[in-house]
Amino acid sequence: MAKNVLIIGAGGVAQVVAHKVAQNAGEFGTLHIASRTVSKAERIIASVRDKGHEVEFSAHALDAMDSKAVADLIRRIGADIVINVGSAFINMTVLQGCIDTGAAYLDTAIHEEPDKVCETPPWYANHEWKRREDVEKAGMTAILGVGFDPGVVNAYARLAEDEYFDRIESIDIVDINAGSHGRWFATNFDPEINFREFTGTVYSWQGGEWRSNKMFEVGREWDLPVVGKRTAYLSGHDEVHSLSARYKDADVRFWMGFGEHYINVFTVLQNLGLLSEQPVKTAEGLEVVPLKVVKAVLPDPASLAPDYEGKTCIGDLVKGTLDGKPGEVFIYNVADHKDAYNEVGSQGISYTAGVPPVAAAILVARGEWDVKRMVNVEDLPARPFLELLGKLGLPTRVIDATGDHPI
Known part of the structure; x- marks a missing residue:
């Protein structure tokens, strides 16, 4: 049925x-x-x-x-x-x-x-x-x-386990959006959820334990298919928290690409307290949540679609051994913003x-x-x-x- x-x-x-x-x-x-x-x-x-x-x-x-x-x-x-x-x-x-x-x-x-x-x-x-x-x-x-991510990148790790390695040593998930929406500043999905990802501790699983860093503390340049060389930063993300349970002996990290403009705006908003999820009172006695106010004044992510151009590249660099021999694979997808808009309007x-x-x-x-x-x-x-x-x-x-x- x-x-x-x-x-x-x-x-x-x-x-x-x-x-x-x-x-x-x-x-x-x-x-x-x-x-x-x-x-x-x-x-x-x-x-x-x-x-x-x-x-x-x-x-x-x-x-x-x-x-x-x-x-x-x-x-x-x-x-x-x-x-x-x-x-x-x-x-x-x-x-x-x-x-x-x-x-x-x-x-x-x-x-x-x-x-x-x-x-x-x-x-x-x-x-x-x-x-x-x-x-x-x-x-x-x-x-x-x-x-x-999470989702497909988890399946990439499983594919590496099933078809490439008998022991996985590290999983580095890399998310690069090389597109441009033409707005002075906007987030690609719900601003409230987007900012919450980056205002807390950056957790990664390394050496069999949780390691903590600050956002934008650890960065490195990646040279990826189609999008080329891009800087990505160690970030906290959902999939690290399930993959670390299955691959306890592997290092599991998530890297996200950011431009200098995003980092500058984010830093100013955070330093001013405008990314806080805790309510505050205005001089007029109104109780507001700063993060929700920021969300209200930013563009609706869905409104970005008509003007978005460029591509994304998201993948897993997985290192491990097969029959005692070391190796690595990069499993990835490249998507096009304009193609997505033409097909489904997003x-x-x-x-x-x-x-x-x-x-x-x-x-x-x-x-x-x-x-x-x-x-x-x-x-x-x-x-x-x-x-x-x-x-x-x-x-x-x-x-x-x-x-x-x-x-």
Whole structure:
């Protein structure tokens, strides 16, 4: 029986997810999208129809912070698979709604609490992993962090484990956005979530323990396919916190590229206290959260798409040994902002985050990834996922001893 799909969220990533499930409607049953503001969901459906996809697609109003409301909607529409691409603050309530109904749960980022930044590692253990037993008892599948990073980069590590090494010594995840949106300053996804990633401690897993640094403290130049030489900085990120559990003996680091302009603006905002998640009172007695004020005055990331040009390069440099012989591979994808906009009306960052959960949903619907337990992406077979991603628009390439080639 075809699986009905519910998308929760109505931002740039949700738009990509909606277009991609519509393009692959034959894999699913009925399609649904829910948001607190139903008009945003309706606009996404209209953009799908504008591309000529005449599929059954319904919009719903939903307060996703209310797990009962989530469960009620799942039951009412008969959703079998829930793709959560809303704010990172709703993960646990949406997950609970899925546990209560038995629907499969997919998300693209780790859960966050609004009043906490950079909790004690490993981050998944603070929230999602505590529900492992509940998920298994419910007999449902929960796949965590199945965006690009986290998500695809986790599958790259698993591919290296399965096909290149019998011992992995290091995994360096590198994320470079070489695109330009033409705005004086903007973030590529939700500004509140974006800034929260970089205001706390930078955690990496090295030498079998957690190491801490400050943001922009450790940088290095990377020479990558297509985008060339770029400076990336050691950053804290979701996937380090699950990969370190599977690859305990390996060093696991995440590197993100930043230009000088971003660093300068970020530093000024942080030094002024404008990136704080803690409320303050104005002289007029109004209570405001500085970070939310900054979010309110910055461009909506979805609005960047029409003018975005350039490419992204995201990949894993994995080093290890096979039969005692050392080696390394770089497994990566290059995406184009303009191509993404022309296809689904979103910029490349949203595209790379939105295509993977649809590939995962297809594999769940087919039964290949319907594992009836909670997993991170590296816990699942990588090749079927990566091959399907290539068909959906995110091809994987590998640089190994034989050269640069598709997987």
